[in-house]
Amino acid sequence: MQSTRRKLVVEGGSSIVDFDNKAFKPIPQAGIDLAVEAMQAGVMYRYQPKSKEASITANLEHAFANYIGVKHAVGTNSCGSAMFIALNIADVQPGDKILTNAFTFHAVPSVIQHARAVPVLVESNREWGMDAEDLDRKAAASGAKVLLMSYMRGHVPDMDAVMEVVRKHNLIFIEDCAHAYETRWNGQFLGTFGEIGCFSTQSSKGMSAGEGGLFITNNDEYAAKAVLYAGSYERLWLKHFDLDHQMMDMLQNQVPGYSMRMQEVTAAMLTPQIARLPVIKDIHVRNWNLLHSLINDHPNIEIPMPLPQVDSFCDTMQFHLVGLSRDDADRFIDAMKQEGVPMQIFGAKRNARDFRQWEYIEAHKDELKDTIANIEFACDLSLQPHLTEDNIRVIAQVIQDVLAYINGE
Ligand SMILES: Cc1ncc(COP(=O)(O)O)c(C=O)c1O
Known part of the structure; x- marks a missing residue:
């Protein structure tokens, strides 16, 4: 069933993203x-x-x-x-x-x-x-x-x-x-x-x-x-x-x-x-909460929450993709990149945050089953402080559109 969903770049359409979520902070x-x-x-x-x-x-x-x-x-x-x-x-x-x-x-x-x-x-x-x-x-x-x-x-x-x-x-x-x-x-x-x-x-x-x-x-x-x-x-x-x-x-x-x-x-x-840290933290927290509210209900997204004692900086967001195959998760990342919102999966594509890639150390790597399960479908999104509320809404829209595409909707 093809809905009225906009065409993604991978389908020959065009992106709605006109910002770089990964651009680093300028020096004051x-x-x-x-x-x-x-x-x-x-x-x-x-x-x-x-x-x-x-x-x-x-x-x-x-x-x-x-x-x-x-x-x-x-x-x-x-x-x-x-x-x-x-x-x-x-x-x-x-x-x-x-x-x-x-x-x-x-x-x-x-x-x-x-x-x-x-x-x-x-x-x-x-x-x-x-x-x-x-x-x-x-x-x-x-x-x-x-x-x-x-x-x-x-x-x-x-x-x-x-x-x-x-x-x-x-x-x-x-x-x-x-x-x-x-x-x-x-x-x-x-x-x-x-x-x-x-x-x-x-x-x-x-x-x-x-x-x-x-x-x-x-x-x-x-x-x-x-x-x-x-x-x-x-x-x-x-x-x-x-x-x-x-x-x-x-x-x-x-x-x-x-x-x-x-x-x-x-x-x-x-x-x-140093004095800027609390100022950008406020932006990060606002953006993180907004994005959370927009995508948290999606059936393919699981966002584990920090313990109540934690007061976080929130300059990035991670979520687990759930209910997707390995291939579909990789297709999601490829399509997100083409849409202009690059992100990575920690446990895929020779990521430097995947311990199985650290060939220079000897470790009981096969036994770390929990960590493997917790990185395999874990998406990592940078949310630098120049992002506006509108930008966050666009990111949420793109995530939802790409998941709809992956699910054949
Ligand atoms: C978790 C973590 N620890 C330590 C470092 C090392 O920082 P540096 O590049 O300043 O040596 C990094 C670098 O990205 C990191 O991600």
Whole structure:
């Protein structure tokens, strides 16, 4: 039965999409001005300014630490670097086992491999957070002492249950907050539950500078070591706020420097973005709720809801396609792309978020049945903050039209 539905691009029709849902956020003008000033002065290296007060990077670190409510933040050249530094601070040795998510981006197992350690992959639940019961089992079975947990796409597991496992097994807990800006559990910022939190400022993230990362901690010694691992030498650490000078003098030549520093231009681009986070979060939440209300009732769509304790950033939306074959799910993705709303399925087409693609690690990959079930038909849609209410309505319309086409309506 052919209805009056409009013809899709795949049927020789035309698209109704005149925007790019994946376009990244521009840098606020104040950040551009600050970066240009630094470049014009030739002061791009973070330790060039004469004092910490004059350093854009030191000021950014100080402001980010204040915003999150922790004692220390250290700028790095990526979140991967921040996590690598964290594993070094945790004294991870080659061959050590590290508990981590089976569902995350490949940067995370890559960092574990970079430290020559061995990931122990923990199952995800239907809402894509880490399964605390499997974490408990794997912690007991592996004897691992470190947990590097991702809040992949901002999804938060039951943090009370996770923290119980962390305490029970005395784990060093490192939080990968690359996707968890402005995200809270019971009012507490993610990144402050473990010993160390790591944020990304790569362009698709909540704070965006092309590349970059931020390492946060309340532990003075970890902060001191992070500064040194990132590449502070001699007494350059004087150009940081909030460090313990006695400790720095003692540690100065004991810790190698891995050249993972943030640079002034990166910090300049990020400086006005801290205050922008709650502003763009409001847009994200509004758009996410609207899209949810428009597509949630569709019989082929399942949108698992976060636990009530979670306050999410909502800069992306994920949903499971239900009742479709593998072929039809792949046709859905192809048609969405042709309509101008590109999205991906985590568990298909050699996606870097599918653990079965991480050929460089040895892992019990066949046993992770829950994660396979939870990524196989999981669609991932970017909802950048330039999207208007009208744009969201168009996205919902396109999703519904394409599903009707797939269903032969
Ligand atoms: C979940 C997750 N963790 C960590 C990273 C690493 O971030 P970066 O590119 O800043 O190293 C990414 C990158 O996209 C990511 O998606």
